[in-house]
Amino acid sequence: MSRLYLARNPKVAARSIGGEMMIMSGHDSTLFTLNQTAAILWQSADGSTPLDEIVDRRICAEFDVDRSEALQDAESLARELAGHQILQLSEAPIPQPAGHYAAKPAGPTGGSR
Numbered sequence: 001m002s003r004l005y006l007a008r009n010p011k012v013a014a015r016s017i018g019g020e021m022m023i024m025s026g027h028d029s030t031l032f033t034l035n036q037t038a039a040i041l042w043q044s045a046d047g048s049t050p051l052d053e054i055v056d057r058r059i060c061a062e063f064d065v066d067r068s069e070a071l072q073d074a075e076s077l078a079r080e081l082a083g084h085q086i087l088q089l090s091e092a093p094i095p096q097p098a099g100h101y102a103a104k105p106a107g108p109t110g111g112s113r
Contacts, residue, residue: 006054006078006087007047007094014042027085037063041078045087047094051075 008014011026021039023032034042037059044054055071063070081087088094 002091003050003052004075004078005047005050005090005093006041006045007090007096008042008045009085009088010097012086023086025085030084032084032086037074038077038081041074041081041087047088047096051078 009026013024013026015022016039021034021042023034023042024030025032040058040062041054044058051074052071055067055074059065059070059074060067078087078089082089
């Protein structure tokens with residue numbers, strides 16, 4: 001199996017609000033609420049860390065789950081998110097644009113600036 005690399009789509013808006021990761025697609029303005037595993041994938045999708053390392057370092061470290069099952073489920077979830085144009089997938093590292101950053105929590109009022 002070849003390695004799979006994930007990168008956040010720079011055309012989506014993301015915020016962590018009340019412990020939930022909310023993503024708005026720039027493609028069709030659909031709002032997604034990510035579950036814990038999807039949020040880990042989103043937060044870890046830096047374009048240079050392969051999926052198997054994300055599973056080892058983050059998912060298996062946080063959840064009591066079989067590695068091969070976790071990897072299979074994470075790949076399926078990553079492909080689903082890519083289908084919604086939330087993530088970009090590649091078999092090679094994905095260069096990130098300058099100034100690209102992870103989602104930040106909303107301010108104290110819950111809004112964004």
